[in-house]
Amino acid sequence: MRPNATDPTLLQPGRWSFWRDSRFLQALAQAIFVVLVLIAGRWLVGNLFTSLEERGLDLNFQFLQRTAGFGIGEGLPFERTDSFWRAFVVGFVNSIRVIVFGLALATVLGILAGISLLSGNWLLRNLVSAYVEVMRNTPLLVQLFFIYFGIILKLPSLQERLIVGQFSLSNRGFYFPRAVPQDGATLWLVLAGAALVGGIILYRILLKKRILTGSETWPGLKAGLLIFGIPLISWFLIPGNPFTLEYPDLVGLRMEGGARLTPEFAGILIGLVLYTGAFIADIVRAGILAVPKGQLEAAKASGLTQAQVLRLVILPQAMRVIIPPLTNQYLNLAKNSSLAVGVGFPDLYNISSTIFNQSGQAVQVISLMMVTYLLMSLLISAVMNVLNERLKIPER
Amino acid sequence: MHKMFKITSLLIGFSLALAACAPVEPEIVTVVETKEVTVTQEVQVPVEFQMESARLAAIKSNGKIRCGVNSGVPGFGFLDASGEFTGFDTDFCRALAVAIFNDVSAVEFRPLTAAERFTALQTNEIDVLIRNTTWTFSRDVELGTDFGPTTFYDGQGMMVRTDSGFTSLSDMGGATVCVLSGTTTELNLADAFSARGLEYEPLVFDNSDETAAAYDEGRCDGLTSDKSQLAGLRTTMTNPDEHVILPETMSKEPLGPVWAHGDQQWGDIVSWVVNGIIIAEEKGITSANVAEIAAGTPEDPEVARLLGLEGSFGELLGLAPDFMVNVISAVGNYGEIYDRHLGPEGTDIPREGSFNALWKDGGLLYPPPWR
Missing domain, CATH: 3.40.190.10 (Periplasmic binding protein-like II)
Structure with a gap:
């Protein structure tokens, strides 16, 4: 006979066997899952160690001390006789360069493009929209190849380079004059830095005073004078110039002197910035649209200009919506920087793959590489979380 | 009762985990044993040698x-x-x-x-x-x-453009050289230039198609690889006649x-x-x-x-x-x-x-x- 659902003894402890209790079954399912994961993990790791042992390989990091024996095209100075570890560091610093410049430029491009997506100008809106759609819907590696092989390497050769003054552009890179610090450089930099800090403090004090008293205190003008005036005056007061310019010049096969943006660095940087910028543009657009319409109307009604509405009312509120997905895009950019190998830029991944090939220590090198990328990502996340906290609506 | 269930399920989970680990441990022991056996087998090799692969x-x-x-x-x-x-x-x-x-x-x-x-x-x-x-x-x-x-x-060689005027490696001081990643080529190249006291700039790709394409586009002054491969790659260039393989052989391959x-x-x-x-x-x-x-x-x-x-x-x-x-x-x-x-x-x-x-x-x- 089926037990009656209203039977009060149903709820009594011991009335049902424990294996028919859903709480037990759920816990059991989870326990089984954990055990399966452990078995699979044990099997994979066991496999690795058995294979390594069969071939007489072990997992220490001693090999990093050995001589690398290869050359690296760009980045920190690197000699054939330097160690694998030094090569790894060179790759790491190159990756950091791409990521830092990439994040900054992609953010600027993304915000400008995002605002343009909402612009009243038909041409601008549709051009930017086409850019965003193309970039978002094609693979990054294809874009990188197109930019590097299809555009940059099609530039004229070094002998037929495009020259504007001391600037030159060819498929060997973009060469421009380099500032060489002289004796007074340190003093001048200290003065300029002090002027910058002082200028910002002055601006804040004057601005506050203007808001409190209502009388014009010219904060921007005075701070600007301080920030630009002191470096300018001290440039002439310090004996000899703090910096001189060094110009690039064609010597034999290559340009000597000056500074250089290599085709590989330009390729990976432009590729990452255009790709990530498109995603950021859409995030910014969504963030702006998320600000309630009343805010915009109220701001306009207060007599603020178009730029002020955007800067003072819309963007600060939009940032709260923008930051979490923006963090994702930043992480994507950092991880996508490993595609640099496709355009021959010696980044962390490119050099690590050379290292594990020359040393044969794949497991160690890949672990080291994964830990490095993980740390970079965690650092970006941490910074963005701090920013997110600071932008939260203050709650009382 | 709730606690009872949790504890029972945990216990079952643990015993399952232990059961899963149990066959694993003797396995580790056998690995050690086989090692010992191979040592003794070394002596017996001529008598009992295995033919089956x-x-x-x-x-x-x-x-x-x-x-x-x-x-x-x-x-x-x-x-x-x-x-x-x-x-x-x-x-x-x-x-x-x-x-x-x-x-x-x-x-x-x-x-x-x-x-x-x-x-x-x-x-x-x-x-x-x-x-x-x-x-x-x-x-x-x-x-x-x-x-x-x-x-x-085989031996490693260097392919250059005929109009570059290079006739030997010694002319190539300061040149940019396209090379494939993870090869002995990369090491021999460093050795060859180092031995001649010349500087060079390597450009490293992890794919031979890209390496050849970058050279073909004029990004590099030279393309280095085993001579046999260079002969093949030369045929894939936009204009094969514009390229020549230098006589030097940088390595034994x-x-x-x-x-x-x-x-x-x-x-x-x-x-x-x-x-x-x-x-x-x-x-x-x-x-x-x-x-x-x-x-x-x-x-x-x-x-x-x-x-x-x-x-x-x-x-x-x-x-x-x-x-x-x-x-x-x-x-x-x-x-x-x-x-x-x-x-x-x-x-x-x-x-x-x-x-x-x-x-x-x-x-x-x-x-x-x-x-």
Whole structure:
């Protein structure tokens, strides 16, 4: 006979066997899952160690001390006789360069493009929209190849380079004059830095005073004078110039002197910035649209200009919506920087793959590489979380 | 009650976990034991030596041999327009397939980059690597791999533009050189420039197509690789006549098949298939006349042994007695393989007078006797 659902003894402890209790079954399912994961993990790791042992390989990091024996095209100075570890560091610093410049430029491009997506100008809106759609819907590696092989390497050769003054552009890179610090450089930099800090403090004090008293205190003008005036005056007061310019010049096969943006660095940087910028543009657009319409109307009604509405009312509120997905895009950019190998830029991944090939220590090198990328990502996340906290609506 | 359930389930979970671990622990112990046994076996080797190759058994049960190859070097390993792997190296893979299965198509080609190839061997992804791989000390000793007989004696060269005016490496101070990542080439290049006291700027790609494309676009002054590969790559340039290979050879590059260390019997099979193919050329046995020779009674006893008419060489390797007859009729002898891919119809690497001629003709191909 089926037990009656209203039977009060149903709820009594011991009335049902424990294996028919859903709480037990759920816990059991989870326990089984954990055990399966452990078995699979044990099997994979066991496999690795058995294979390594069969071939007489072990997992220490001693090999990093050995001589690398290869050359690296760009980045920190690197000699054939330097160690694998030094090569790894060179790759790491190159990756950091791409990521830092990439994040900054992609953010600027993304915000400008995002605002343009909402612009009243038909041409601008549709051009930017086409850019965003193309970039978002094609693979990054294809874009990188197109930019590097299809555009940059099609530039004229070094002998037929495009020259504007001391600037030159060819498929060997973009060469421009380099500032060489002289004796007074340190003093001048200290003065300029002090002027910058002082200028910002002055601006804040004057601005506050203007808001409190209502009388014009010219904060921007005075701070600007301080920030630009002191470096300018001290440039002439310090004996000899703090910096001189060094110009690039064609010597034999290559340009000597000056500074250089290599085709590989330009390729990976432009590729990452255009790709990530498109995603950021859409995030910014969504963030702006998320600000309630009343805010915009109220701001306009207060007599603020178009730029002020955007800067003072819309963007600060939009940032709260923008930051979490923006963090994702930043992480994507950092991880996508490993595609640099496709355009021959010696980044962390490119050099690590050379290292594990020359040393044969794949497991160690890949672990080291994964830990490095993980740390970079965690650092970006941490910074963005701090920013997110600071932008939260203050709650009382 | 709630707690009871939780505790019971936890206990069950733990006991399951322990049960899962339990068979694992003695396994670790057996590993230690087998090590001890191998030490004692070392003494007994002449008495009790194993003929069976574990890998051969695995390959036979798979029904095909997994062969790591190149897919981007015309002449050696190249994926042609019809989607077939073709080349000097890939024909040796086919020869192994014929030796084992008497079926030229019983090969699974695994295209590998230079960077992936040794990991693929170490992790058992492939049975044999025939991918223009240079035999070096550290690869042989440190990577857990073994090398077979050299199938091609190569050397690293440098390709430059004819209008660059370079006639030797010594002219190339300050040049940018395109090079493939993870190769001995990268190290030899550094050595060669360092030895001449010259500076250079390497531009490293992990794919030979990209390396060649960057050079073709003029990003680099020189493209360095094994000379045999340069000859093939030159034909893929926009205008091959604008490029020339400098006379210097920067390195010795003996290329040959590679397998994972630990299965000597499998290594013997690979080695002797290669040796047999070279001996076939030495004895004038070709794909055209092999059936005829095998049907008769050859006067040369070594030919009789090679073709399985005398002795039991095939059985010693765990193969059919007449496996070399099958191999030669399917892929031909060394000379035929060479002409097909590297001869004038292929990438045109002159063989006469080079290291790759037979020892009788002044080359380095000197296979050990088949007896």
